Amino acid sequence: MRNDKLSVQSMDFAVSIINLVKQLKENREHIISNQIGRSGTSIGANIREAQYAHGKADFIAKMQIALKEANETGYWLELLFKTNYIAENQYKELNSACISLRAMLISSINTAKENME
Numbered sequence: 001m002r003n004d005k006l007s008v009q010s011m012d013f014a015v016s017i018i019n020l021v022k023q024l025k026e027n028r029e030h031i032i033s034n035q036i037g038r039s040g041t042s043i044g045a046n047i048r049e050a051q052y053a054h055g056k057a058d059f060i061a062k063m064q065i066a067l068k069e070a071n072e073t074g075y076w077l078e079l080l081f082k083t084n085y086i087a088e089n090q091y092k093e094l095n096s097a098c099i100s101l102r103a104m105l106i107s108s109i110n111t112a113k114e115n116m117e
Contacts (some may be wrong), residue, residue, distance in 0.1 A: 006104050007051075010044030010066075013097050017041055017073070020086070020094065029085055036076035042069040043101060056116050060109055067105040074098045 017040030024033035043066050050062035074095060081091035 006047055006101075006108065007044070009097070009101060009104070010047050013094075013101060014041045014044045016094060016097065020090075024080075024085060027085065032076055032080055032083075032085070036073060036080070039069045039072040039076065042066070043073065047105075056112055060112050060116075063105055063109045063112070067102060067109065070098055070102045070105060074102070 017036060020040075021033045021037040024030075024036075046062050046066035046069060050059045050066070053059035053062055077086075077091060077095050077098060080086045081088065081095075086094075
């Protein structure tokens with residue numbers, strides 16, 4: 001089990017997304033729940049993959065995939081809020097966590113790129 005901040009937050013976020021998917025499926029919403037379930041849990045999976053990358057370029061590529069998945073997840077969260085599947089407070093909490101992950105990913109990617117030069 002990883003204890004670095006990015007790994008912990010991405011795991012916590014994935015757990016929140018899985019709980020959201022359960023809630024959505026109870027309300028018979030299956031299309032977006034499947035999409036957000038995949039993108040929201042993929043963030044942490046790609047971060048884990050990056051930790052055992054074959055080199056800096058592979059590390060950066062995996063982290064960029066995690067960033068893209070986080071951005072996609074933000075889109076699905078906004079769509080769920082705008083279609084009244086989730087309440088404003090739930091949206092704000094999940095979106096804030098997603099924004100935090102994106103910021104940490106961007107910082108990690110930029111640091112790794114600087115270290116390559």
